[in-house]
Amino acid sequence: MKIIVNKTEYDIDVEPNMPLLWVLRDILNLTGTKYGCGIGVCKACTVLIDGYPEQSCSIPISYVEGKEVTTIEGLSINGEHPLQIAWKELSVSQCGYCQPGQIIRAAYLISKIPKPTVEDINKEMSEHICRCGTYKKIRDAILWATKD
Amino acid sequence: MDGITNLSRRRFVFGTAVTIAGVVSGFVFSNEALAELIVLDKDKKILGLTPSIWVEITKDNEVIVTVARSEIGQGIRTTFAMLVAEELDADWSKVFAVNADGDPKYGDQSTGGSTSVRTFWMTLRKAGAQARQLLINAAAEIWGVSPSDCFTENSFVYEKNGTRKLSYADLIDKALELPIPPENSIKLKSVSEFKILGKAHKNIDEPLFVTGKAVYGSDFRLPGMKYAVMLHCPYIGGSLLSYDDSEAKKIKGVLGIYRLSEGIAVVADNSWSALKGREALKATWNPGSNQGLSSETIFNTFRSLLGTLPELPKSTIKELNATYEVPFLAHSTMEPMSAFAFFQDGKCEVWAGTQNPQTARNSVASALGISRNNVKVNVLYSGGGFGRRHINDYIVKAAKISKASGFPILFFYTKDDDIKNDYYRPASMHYIKSGVDSQGKISGFYHKVVSQGDVFYVEPPYNISDIRNFTEKHNFGIPTGPWRSVDYTQNVFAIESAIDELANLAGVDPLQFRLNIAKSSRLKGVLQRVAEISQWNSALPKGVGRGVAAFEGYGAYIAHVVEVSVSDEGFLRILKIFAVVDPGFPINPENIRNQIIGSAIDALSTALNAEITIQNGQILQSGFHNYRWLRMEEIPDFEIDILTTSEQPSGMGEVGFPSVTPALCNAIYNAIGLRIRKLPIGKTPLLKSDDKKNHYEKFHFNTYPNPFVSKVQIEVIINDFNKPSLQLIIYDFLGKKLLEPKLSNTGNKFYTELNLEVYPPGVYYAVVCLDNKRYSFPLVKTI
Ligand code: FES
Ligand code: FES
Numbered sequence: 001m002k003i004i005v006n007k008t009e010y011d012i013d014v015e016p017n018m019p020l021l022w023v024l025r026d027i028l029n030l031t032g033t034k035y036g037c038g039i040g041v042c043k044a045c046t047v048l049i050d051g052y053p054e055q056s057c058s059i060p061i062s063y064v065e066g067k068e069v070t071t072i073e074g075l076s077i078n079g080e081h082p083l084q085i086a087w088k089e090l091s092v093s094q095c096g097y098c099q100p101g102q103i104i105r106a107a108y109l110i111s112k113i114p115k116p117t118v119e120d121i122n123k124e125m126s127e128h129i130c131r132c133g134t135y136k137k138i139r140d141a142i143l144w145a146t147k148d
Numbered sequence: 149m150d151g152i153t154n155l156s157r158r159r160f161v162f163g164t165a166v167t168i169a170g171v172v173s174g175f176v177f178s179n180e181a182l183a184e185l186i187v188l189d190k191d192k193k194i195l196g197l198t199p200s201i202w203v204e205i206t207k208d209n210e211v212i213v214t215v216a217r218s219e220i221g222q223g224i225r226t227t228f229a230m231l232v233a234e235e236l237d238a239d240w241s242k243v244f245a246v247n248a249d250g251d252p253k254y255g256d257q258s259t260g261g262s263t264s265v266r267t268f269w270m271t272l273r274k275a276g277a278q279a280r281q282l283l284i285n286a287a288a289e290i291w292g293v294s295p296s297d298c299f300t301e302n303s304f305v306y307e308k309n310g311t312r313k314l315s316y317a318d319l320i321d322k323a324l325e326l327p328i329p330p331e332n333s334i335k336l337k338s339v340s341e342f343k344i345l346g347k348a349h350k351n352i353d354e355p356l357f358v359t360g361k362a363v364y365g366s367d368f369r370l371p372g373m374k375y376a377v378m379l380h381c382p383y384i385g386g387s388l389l390s391y392d393d394s395e396a397k398k399i400k401g402v403l404g405i406y407r408l409s410e411g412i413a414v415v416a417d418n419s420w421s422a423l424k425g426r427e428a429l430k431a432t433w434n435p436g437s438n439q440g441l442s443s444e445t446i447f448n449t450f451r452s453l454l455g456t457l458p459e460l461p462k463s464t465i466k467e468l469n470a471t472y473e474v475p476f477l478a479h480s481t482m483e484p485m486s487a488f489a490f491f492q493d494g495k496c497e498v499w500a501g502t503q504n505p506q507t508a509r510n511s512v513a514s515a516l517g518i519s520r521n522n523v524k525v526n527v528l529y530s531g532g533g534f535g536r537r538h539i540n541d542y543i544v545k546a547a548k549i550s551k552a553s554g555f556p557i558l559f560f561y562t563k564d565d566d567i568k569n570d571y572y573r574p575a576s577m578h579y580i581k582s583g584v585d586s587q588g589k590i591s592g593f594y595h596k597v598v599s600q601g602d603v604f605y606v607e608p609p610y611n612i613s614d615i616r617n618f619t620e621k622h623n624f625g626i627p628t629g630p631w632r633s634v635d636y637t638q639n640v641f642a643i644e645s646a647i648d649e650l651a652n653l654a655g656v657d658p659l660q661f662r663l664n665i666a667k668s669s670r671l672k673g674v675l676q677r678v679a680e681i682s683q684w685n686s687a688l689p690k691g692v693g694r695g696v697a698a699f700e701g702y703g704a705y706i707a708h709v710v711e712v713s714v715s716d717e718g719f720l721r722i723l724k725i726f727a728v729v730d731p732g733f734p735i736n737p738e739n740i741r742n743q744i745i746g747s748a749i750d751a752l753s754t755a756l757n758a759e760i761t762i763q764n765g766q767i768l769q770s771g772f773h774n775y776r777w778l779r780m781e782e783i784p785d786f787e788i789d790i791l792t793t794s795e796q797p798s799g800m801g802e803v804g805f806p807s808v809t810p811a812l813c814n815a816i817y818n819a820i821g822l823r824i825r826k827l828p829i830g831k832t833p834l835l836k837s838d839d840k841k842n843h844y845e846k847f848h849f850n851t852y853p854n855p856f857v858s859k860v861q862i863e864v865i866i867n868d869f870n871k872p873s874l875q876l877i878i879y880d881f882l883g884k885k886l887l888e889p890k891l892s893n894t895g896n897k898f899y900t901e902l903n904l905e906v907y908p909p910g911v912y913y914a915v916v917c918l919d920n921k922r923y924s925f926p927l928v929k930t931i
Contacts, residue, residue, distance in 0.1 A: 026418035031367035032360015072360035095221030096357030097531030133749030
């Protein structure tokens with residue numbers, strides 16, 4: 001099966017119903033995408049599929065054949081995406097574990113709404129759980145990254 | 149340029165998930181980076197300068213600080229690096245941290261009790277100052293001047309009255325020839341000389357977090373490694389009777405199935421195959437002695453053990469007899485427990501997120517029957533700790549599975565495993581007997597704690613003449629362990645709620661009441677300041693309330709004011725949290741704010757929703773869907789103020805937790821006069837008693853069953869049949885609209901069956917809208 005992750009094409013031999021999350025983590029060693037719950041609740045595993053945020057724990061690999069997958073490693077491996085810069089500037093993370101998923105959804109949010117309001121951010125980002133409670137900093141960082 | 153790509157390979161292991169190769173003599177295996185370290189350590193001239201075990205200066209003029217505490221989200225790697233960098237006058241942009249590996253030479257590496265900063269405050273500063281003095285001595289010798297003619301700045305030594313300067317890296321060779329300055333010759337900076345400490349500093353791990361490069365326990369990868377999960381007994385204290393693995397073995401990728409004392413391990417090529425294999429296992433279990441054990445039995449037993457407390461002093465004119473209840477809690481870290489282990493030739497190497505690498509080392513050694521010297525535990529990032537990672541059950545399992553299978557093993561818990569195999573925050577019941585005298589003073593304060601698991605009593609931080617404490621434990625066999633702020637989570641809820649009740653009995657404002665009796669001037673200080681920033685004495689609209697609570701511990705002082713509104717329908721909104729913390733000396737104010745806000749959200753989430761329930765000897769919760777955490781849209785505004793009152797710092801990872809819950813309950817009382825003595829709050833409908841039954845003249849409202857598990861039938865019978873414009877809306881207890889179900893009717897009877905299966909347990913409200921009026925009825929969902 002051929003899949004495209006972060007603009008690289010991979011030929012992999014796995015069961016068609018294996019969730020994308022495990023393909024990324026165990027087969028491609030792209031461990032930036034995290035496992036939090038495995039059942040679509042926490043959103044730690046969020047990746048972009050053709051530009052839309054999806055839960056990689058709940059997407060069978062066969063579904064992404066021919067589609068483009070972007071993980072945190074593909075956003076900017078050097079951390080130069082405006083959101084990554086904002087996260088660094090504001091020291092958003094505590095344990096950091098939920099942040100790859102948070103940043104991926106925030107990237108989708110600002111691709112859709114370049115200047116999101118607090119309400120836009122709350123609505124979109126409330127999909128995610130941060131057990132350390134960094135929500136305020138996440139919101140501040142998105143505003144910081146999108147200010148004039 | 150990215151801060152990581154130019155790091156030496158030594159640090160590479162903390163920066164990337166891949167690139168592991170090679171076998172190092174003397175240890176089972178290691179990665180390329182570690183191999184380099186072991187070889188280079190023999191010849192410090194090549195590597196750099198290590199004046200102590202805590203600090204190293206590299207040839208690239210970088211400073212590497214060894215951190216002997218685990219990063220679990222409290223920012224300790226940044227804090228420790230700051231302590232060294234300050235006294236070393238290091239260029240902060242070139243300061244990095246590596247984790248110590250559980251070697252006893254680093255002293256106790258247990259991360260808990262918020263002790264890290266207090267333990268290392270002097271040690272690390274001295275290490276920095278010692279390195280700095282050594283570098284100055286080296287420069288002085290090269291230049292032929294006195295050390296007192298030199299000064300340091302940004303990782304360079306300068307000549308005071310000259311133009312010469314040398315980088316720290318340039319001084320390594322010379323410094324290696326010189327004696328290390330004795331500790332008693334070292335002079336530390338005074339607070340007024342600090343350039344790094346006390347200023348907001350960026351998290352040194354953020355570049356790794358935001359690129360996905362930080363390696364957590366579950367991210368460790370090694371060629372040839374396998375993945376493992378375990379089928380655990382669903383009954384607490386139960387055991388395996390028999391199992392059939394014939395179907396599991398047929399699953400593609402499954403390599404082996406092993407029966408261990410902890411459960412049945414499935415080893416496979418990847419996580420997915422391991423999970424599929426586990427699903428195909430058939431097992432029968434012996435529930436053991438806990439069959440029939442339920443939360444209800446536990447709390448009933450607690451109640452029966454409360455007994456009576458002594459008579460209060462004669463001066464008592466008003467008495468308080470209150471019982472407060474707190475449930476078991478799971479830690480539910482974002483990253484379920486996981487560990488990598490490789491057992492080979494009688495040795496075992498572990499890579500994991502743990503709060504206690506040294507006990508992990510001992511536990512692995514005894515589980516495998518090998519010497520401690522043959523176990524190495526490397527600390528990786530932890531996706532949250534909160535006390536959970538003091539217990540190293542998952543590391544021992546990883547090691548045992550590696551030994552049984554012969555493979556390098558990444559063992560992991562699913563979220564469900566993680567919640568069901570936790571070491572829970574102990575549940576407890578607190579009977580407080582207290583009262584006030586004719587002057588409005590507390591006459592006596594008697595507190596009995598009944599718990600399963602250790603809950604030591606805590607004394608109120610107030611001047612009370614007659615304080616008596618009693619504890620009693622009853623063991624039901626539920627595994628318990630430390631939980632963020634440990635005994636304080638339960639005790640401070642009970643005590644600070646009771647103090648509020650006593651203030652009401654005395655007819656004194658609750659904040660003033662605390663100020664009158666606070667023992668410590670620093671506690672008074674935070675109370676006074678929180679009164680100012682929250683405008684404590686200003687009037688509030690109807691349904692809005694304020695509550696206060698205070699706490700001292702971990703060397704710090706904090707006061708919280710929580711502002712809430714409770715609508716006529718019972719919807720609770722947490723509007724704002726004011727916190728004033730007195731940490732002594734604030735090392736990294738930005739991190740303090742992060743910790744205070746994070747702890748508050750942790751406390752709110754648990755106070756509102758969290759409870760581990762036991763039924764038939766089994767834990768019922770299984771994930772974030774039924775063990776709920778607050779989301780971004782649900783968090784309040786925050787205003788945090790930091791007071792600087794001393795030159796001693798304190799621990800900040802836990803202090804922000806205990807007083808939030810009582811302040812919240814006190815605020816609810818202030819808003820609607822309803823006293824919450826039982827957590828989580830989300831189990832109690834917040835409706836004023838006078839609101840009940842005022843709908844009878846218009847309609848009758850019936851529910852069945854209520855409490856319910858997933859489905860509930862609702863019936864509205866309207867008295868005046870000519871008014872069918874009726875609407876039913878279902879809300880959660882924070883007022884979020886969930887459903888607007890369609891109603892069927894026969895005559896004046898309107899009905900529907902709701903399925904709330906996907907929602908977490910707790911209170912919901914069915915709001916009947918009729919004649920432009922809203923009538924709210926609680927629906928109680930249990931698990
Ligand atoms: S891991 Fe996919 S949503 Fe939680
Ligand atoms: S930073 Fe720890 S879970 Fe979000």
